[in-house]
Structure formats: structure tokens, C-alpha cells
Amino acid sequence: MTHATGRHFLQIPGPTNVPDQVLRAMAAPVIDHRGPEFARMALELLQDVRAVFGTAEPVVIFPSSGTGAWEAALVNTLSPGDRVLAFETGHFATLWRDIATGLGLEVDFVPGDWRHGADPDTVRERLAADGARAIKAVCVVHNETSTGVTSRIAEIRRAMDEAGHPALLLVDTISSLGSIDYRHDEWGVDVTVAGSQKGLMLPPGLGFNAVSAKALRAAETAALPRSYFDWRPVLAANKAGFFPYTPATNLLYGLREALRMLREEGLPKVYARHARHAAATRAAVRGWGLEVLCADEREHSGSLTAVLVPEGHDADKVRALILDRFDMSLGTGLGRLAGRVFRIGHLGHFNDLTLAGTLAGVQMGLALAGVRVDPNGINAALDHLQSC
Numbered sequence: 001m002t003h004a005t006g007r008h009f010l011q012i013p014g015p016t017n018v019p020d021q022v023l024r025a026m027a028a029p030v031i032d033h034r035g036p037e038f039a040r041m042a043l044e045l046l047q048d049v050r051a052v053f054g055t056a057e058p059v060v061i062f063p064s065s066g067t068g069a070w071e072a073a074l075v076n077t078l079s080p081g082d083r084v085l086a087f088e089t090g091h092f093a094t095l096w097r098d099i100a101t102g103l104g105l106e107v108d109f110v111p112g113d114w115r116h117g118a119d120p121d122t123v124r125e126r127l128a129a130d131g132a133r134a135i136k137a138v139c140v141v142h143n144e145t146s147t148g149v150t151s152r153i154a155e156i157r158r159a160m161d162e163a164g165h166p167a168l169l170l171v172d173t174i175s176s177l178g179s180i181d182y183r184h185d186e187w188g189v190d191v192t193v194a195g196s197q198k199g200l201m202l203p204p205g206l207g208f209n210a211v212s213a214k215a216l217r218a219a220e221t222a223a224l225p226r227s228y229f230d231w232r233p234v235l236a237a238n239k240a241g242f243f244p245y246t247p248a249t250n251l252l253y254g255l256r257e258a259l260r261m262l263r264e265e266g267l268p269k270v271y272a273r274h275a276r277h278a279a280a281t282r283a284a285v286r287g288w289g290l291e292v293l294c295a296d297e298r299e300h301s302g303s304l305t306a307v308l309v310p311e312g313h314d315a316d317k318v319r320a321l322i323l324d325r326f327d328m329s330l331g332t333g334l335g336r337l338a339g340r341v342f343r344i345g346h347l348g349h350f351n352d353l354t355l356a357g358t359l360a361g362v363q364m365g366l367a368l369a370g371v372r373v374d375p376n377g378i379n380a381a382l383d384h385l386q387s388c
């Protein structure tokens with residue numbers, strides 16, 4: 001192992017690098033979570049967090065991973081035996097399917113090739129064919145973190161409306177919130193699922209559900225067992241700035257600071273920054289003579305890029321070499337993509353030179369691993385950064 005100096009490059013697509021000001025905000029004494037100071041902070045935070053979801057409706061915050069927020073979305077809106085429509089966009093969509101199945105839901109899982117997003121036309125067809133209205137929810141992963149493919153949620157909403165179907169729309173934005181344009185209210189999403197450790201630039205540990213009025217009504221009759229993840233006691237306690245259990249106080253300090261940073265930059269600029277870094281990354285990949293996994297120009301992810309390694313090479317060996325020589329972590333290939341891709345995270349607390357350093361490490365690592373790449377590849381990315 002090469003001795004490492006300077007900062008580690010954490011360029012996996014989450015958890016992401018936590019800004020120093022967020023770390024400092026969290027390095028504060030824990031306060032009484034049933035006292036007035038906490039209530040003041042929570043009331044402000046529960047209001048301010050809505051903007052990043054594009055909603056005026058309540059956002060429930062759990063001390064949980066993103067997986068917990070997935071479960072919360074399902075148990076609060078559905079009943080045993082309910083049908084849900086989901087799409088095999090990649091590893092995370094498959095895990096969400098497994099949770100739904102484990103909870104006793106019937107999942108219509110539309111097969112996919114892990115290079116495309118959820119298809120709005122298929123949504124329209126499946127819902128139009130469901131004359132009995134047996135499908136109670138459509139579950140979509142907005143940004144599939146295993147593939148770097150972003151599904152077109154606005155078009156999926158339109159397809160649902162065109163089918164005139166009353167199913168709820170549940171969307172996982174764990175690796176897109178705060179990185180890729182997203183509008184909970186405008187797109188008529190019923191539950192938006194998110195986590196703290198990706199675009200929100202926080203450590204792992206918070207799960208979020210933004211909840212529409214229709215989802216809140218569904219919560220009144222949903223019959224899946226729920227206790228910890230029940231929205232109702234949380235929303236009731238939140239009215240006074242409290243939680244029905246001990247909240248993750250210091251992560252909430254961090255959230256307050258992260259939201260302040262996003263507000264200061266401005267969400268449209270945040271989204272444009274991510275799109276620009278993603279475009280520069282794809283320019284480098286193509287410059288090297290390699291292939292981006294995402295197969296549809298409309299669906300390239302702003303937060304990460306999955307890169308196919310040529311036949312005969314193991315993507316995990318390349319990653320291990322890059323970690324050893326350059327102290328940089330890249331995302332591994334998940335599920336059926338193991339060994340075939342590595343993933344470059346370019347989300348969160350990130351700038352032009354973070355990208356340049358990341359791509360330099362990738363290029364050197366590929367060459368050292370014996371993958372034939374054009375050594376001018378990185379220039380395409382630098383040209384993009386210089387000119388756009």
C-alpha cells in the first residue's frame with residue numbers, strides 16, 4: 001500500500017465528500033431534543049428542507065439509511081397483496097423490488113437491460129391495460145446509481161395522467177436530490193424518497209419522505225404493519241418542532257448548513273454544475289476510447305458516470321490499483337455489472353479541479369492496469385471545462 005498524504009479522493013457516487021463547513025456545523029454539543037432550542041431549529045429546518053424537493057408539502061425525516069426511507073414509502077401507503085409496478089433499471093431498483101416483495105406486495109417488475117431508464121410508454125401501456133385498477137403504486141428510481149441512468153419522471157407522470165390511472169407515484173431520489181433537477185409538486189410525485197449522504201453532502205444517517213396530500217390520505221387506510229416508520233406520529237410531533245423518538249440531532253445541524261450552501265449557490269446553478277461535470281466526464285471516457293454504460297442521450301446522469309471496461313479486464317482490479325496508487329475510491333460494479341464497470345461519482349461538494357484530479361487518477365490507473373486508452377482522453381474533459 002502506497003503511503004497516502006493529502007486528502008483522500010472519495011469519488012464514489014455516495015457517500016460523498018462532506019464539506020468542512022458541514023463537518024464544523026455538526027461538531028457542536030448535543031442539545032435536549034425536547035427543549036425550546038431544538039424546537040426552534042426543527043421548525044425552521046422542516047420548512048427549509050422542502051425547497052430542495054420542490055415541494056410545499058411536508059417532508060418526514062427519519063434517522064435511517066435510504067433503505068429505511070424506501071420501506072417507509074411503502075408501508076405508509078400500501079396494504080398486503082397490493083400490486084405495484086416497478087422497473088428493472090439496475091441494482092437499486094432490484095433491491096427496492098425485493099423490499100416490496102418482502103413486505104407482502106405483488107410487484108410487476110418490468111425487465112430492463114440496466115442501460116435505460118423506466119420507459120414512459122410502458123408505464124402508459126401497463127396502466128391503460130389495468131382496467132381493474134389493481135395497481136396501487138408506480139415505483140421508479142429517478143437516478144439509478146448502479147448504472148448512471150436517470151429516468152424521466154415528468155414524462156412518467158404524463159404517461160400516468162394519459163392513462164387516467166389513480167396509482168400513486170413513488171420516486172427514489174437518493175442519488176439525485178440536490179444534484180439533478182427534481183420537482184415533487186410540479187411532477188405530481190406522491191412520495192419522494194431521499195437520503196442524506198449523496199447530493200445533500202451529509203454523512204449517512206438521514207432518510208427522507210416528501211409526502212403529497214394524496215399519499216397522506218392513503219396513509220389513513222394503508223394496512224401494511226408499521227410502527228417506527230409511521231408518518232403520522234412524526235408529523236404530529238413535528239408540528240411543535242419535535243420527534244416521537246430521539247432524532248439525529250447533529251445530522252440535523254449538518255442538514256441546516258448543507259441546505260444553506262445549496263440555497264446560496266441556487267438550485268438551478270447546482271443542477272447546471274452537475275450536468276456540466278457529467279458532460280466533461282463523458283467527453284473524457286469517449287476520449288479514452290471507452291464506453292459509457294448509459295445508452296440513451298436523454299438519460300445521462302448528472303451525478304455519476306458508469307464506465308464499461310473492455311473485455312478481458314476486471315474493473316475491480318483497476319479500482320484497487322487506483323486506490324493503492326492514487327488514494328482515490330471509485331464506485332464498484334453492482335449486481336450483474338460486477339467487474340464490468342466502475343463508477344465515477346461527480347456529485348455533491350465538487351468542482352472543476354476535483355473533476356480534473358479524478359479523471360487524471362482514472363486515466364493513469366487505466367494505463368497502469370494495462371487497459372489501452374488514448375492518453376489524450378482527459379484533454380476532451382479539460383477542453384469542455386475550459387470552454388463551457
Ligand SMILES: *Cc1c(COP(=O)(O)O)cnc(C)c1O
Binds near residue numbers: 014065141145
Ligand atoms: C444509495 C442508494 C440507495 C440506498 O441507500 P442506503 O442509504 O444505502 O440505504 C437506494 N437507492 C439509490 C438510488 C441509491 O443511490
